[in-house]
Amino acid sequence: MPSLFGAICLVGIVGNCIVIYTIVKRSKFRAQQTVPDIFIFSLSVVDLLFLLGMPFLIHQLLGNGSWCFGATMCTVITALDSNSQIVSTYILTVMTLDRYLATVHPIRFNHVRTPRVAVVVVLLVWILSMLSITPVWMYAGLMHLPDGSVGCALLLPDPARDTYWYTLYQFVLAFALPLVIICVVFFKILQSVASTVAPLPQRSLRVRTRKVTRMAVAICLAFFLCWAPYYILQLAHLGVQRPSFAFLCTYNVAISLGYANSCINPFLYIVLSETFKRQLLGALRLPQRSLRVEPGIGDGSLNMRLMPDTGAQERGHFFRDQLLNHMSPVTAAVH
Numbered sequence: 001m002p003s004l005f006g007a008i009c010l011v012g013i014v015g016n017c018i019v020i021y022t023i024v025k026r027s028k029f030r031a032q033q034t035v036p037d038i039f040i041f042s043l044s045v046v047d048l049l050f051l052l053g054m055p056f057l058i059h060q061l062l063g064n065g066s067w068c069f070g071a072t073m074c075t076v077i078t079a080l081d082s083n084s085q086i087v088s089t090y091i092l093t094v095m096t097l098d099r100y101l102a103t104v105h106p107i108r109f110n111h112v113r114t115p116r117v118a119v120v121v122v123l124l125v126w127i128l129s130m131l132s133i134t135p136v137w138m139y140a141g142l143m144h145l146p147d148g149s150v151g152c153a154l155l156l157p158d159p160a161r162d163t164y165w166y167t168l169y170q171f172v173l174a175f176a177l178p179l180v181i182i183c184v185v186f187f188k189i190l191q192s193v194a195s196t197v198a199p200l201p202q203r204s205l206r207v208r209t210r211k212v213t214r215m216a217v218a219i220c221l222a223f224f225l226c227w228a229p230y231y232i233l234q235l236a237h238l239g240v241q242r243p244s245f246a247f248l249c250t251y252n253v254a255i256s257l258g259y260a261n262s263c264i265n266p267f268l269y270i271v272l273s274e275t276f277k278r279q280l281l282g283a284l285r286l287p288q289r290s291l292r293v294e295p296g297i298g299d300g301s302l303n304m305r306l307m308p309d310t311g312a313q314e315r316g317h318f319f320r321d322q323l324l325n326h327m328s329p330v331t332a333a334v335h
Contacts, residue, residue, distance in 0.1 A: 001061050001252055001256075002058045002061045002062055004256055005054055005057060005058050005061070005256065005259065006054075006058055008051075008054070008256065008259050008260050008262075008263055009051050009054040009055065009058070009259075011263045012047065012048075012051040012259070012260075012262045012263030012266075013048060013051050013052070015263050015265075015266030015267065016044045016045075016047045016048040016051070016262070016263070016265070016266055017048065018266060018280070019040065019041075019044040019265075019266045019269060020041060020044050020045065020048070022276070022279050022280050023037055023040065023041045023044075023279075024041075025279075025282075026279045026282065033115050034115065035098055035113050035114070035115060035117075035118045036095075036098075036212050036216075037115075038115055038118040038119060038122065039091060039094070039095045039098065039118065039122070040269065042091055042122045043088060043091050043092070043095075043219075043265065044265065044266070046084050046087045046088050046091065047084075047088065047262035047263075047265060048262075049080060049084050050080075050081065050084035050085070050088070050259075050262050051259070051262050051263070052080075053077050053080050053081045053084075054259060056069065056073075056077050060151070060152070063149075065145065065149075065151045066145065066149040066150065066151060067142065067149075067150055067151050067152040069152075071141055071142050074140055074141060074142055074152035075136075075137065075140045075141065077152070078136055078140040078152060078154065079133055079136045079137055079140065082133045082136045082170075083129050083130060083133050083136075085174050085227075085258075086129040086132055086133065086173065086174045087125060087126060087129045088223065088262075089174050089175065089178040089223070090125040090128065090129060090178065091122065091125060092178065092182065092219065092220050092223055093178045093181055093182055094121050094122075094125065095216050095219070095220075096181070096182045096185045096186065096216060096220060097185060098113060098118075099185075099186075099189065099212070099213045099216045100185045100188060100189055101113055102212070102213070103189050103192065103193065103213055104188065104189060104192040132173055135154075135156075135166060135169075136154065139154050139155050139156050139157070140152070140153075140154055140155075141153070141155050143155060154166075163238075164238055167234050167235065167237075167238055168235075170231075170234070171231050171234065171235060174231075175224075175227060175228075175231045176231075179224055182220050182224075186217065186220075189213065211272070214272060215268065215269070215272040218268050218272055219265060219268055222261060222264050222265070222268060223261055226257045226258055226260060226261035226264070227257075227258050227261065229250075229253070229254040229257055229258075230254040230255060230257070230258045232254075233247075233250065233251050233254050237251075
């Protein structure tokens with residue numbers, strides 16, 4: 001597990017740093033930023049912060065559950081982990097709502113879909129998330145282990161009762177509710193596209209909107225597929241008094257899958273966005289071929305044909321039993 005987590009951590013940190021560097025290098029926080037740029041940048045920052053907590057998890061795994069970084073760091077890392085999960089979900093939700101406005105009401109709400117409004121929305125999402133993890137701020141702390149060492153855990157006042165309600169609270173707030181909203185919004189988008197007969201904006205704008213929407217769908221789908229096993233097992237664990245070895249192994253895989261989501265997104269950007277590929281090449285100052293733009297076939301897209309251009313220069317053990325029950329992906333556990 002430490003080796004697997006280490007590989008996920010390394011790949012994810014490098015990938016998200018490249019995404020952040022690419023967007024900053026291109027826009028330099030000026031007017032060139034688009035609304036999708038801001039959401040992707042924010043999501044990469046959240047993923048990066050989430051992955052930065054993994055070394056502490058790896059240290060705990062290697063130390064058989066012991067925590068040697070003090071009570072303050074226990075609270076900070078546990079809160080960072082919980083907050084990052086919720087912020088990621090909320091940013092994906094507002095990205096979906098933005099795709100709805102861009103696709104269904106491209107002209108009517110154009111004055112709302114501005115970079116400034118997007119920044120304000122992201123800040124509000126962070127504030128809301130910080131408030132929603134109040135139980136973590138209150139109850140994350142150190143617990144004594146039988147061998148005299150200490151572990152980092154979420155020490156709820158009444159474990160039997162509070163663990164049940166906290167698990168449901170986390171499931172609804174960070175997974176179920178955003179999932180329902182995103183599914184409903186994408187259904188509305190598909191419904192609108194299928195029934196639209198009125199004149200649409202110019203062809204190039206429709207093509208770009210469709211491509212950005214496709215990337216948003218892929219990012220949301222990847223997020224929920226990666227995190228669904230973890231939240232389902234959290235609910236299942238409420239009815240399991242003594243987890244079996246198979247359950248613990250599956251739980252480990254679910255945690256790994258959740259972390260892996262944070263290193264998948266950069267690859268989705270590269271695979272699904274020709275624009276991001278060009279920006280990446282430019283930001284990294286790699287040799288880039290000139291592009292010949294030709295009409296696409298069938299869907300109104302543009303084919304980018306690459307032509308040589310030599311002058312052009314341009315991203316063992318699981319936690320011991322006391323830390324196992326109802327553990328959040330990084331360090332939070334319920335005593």
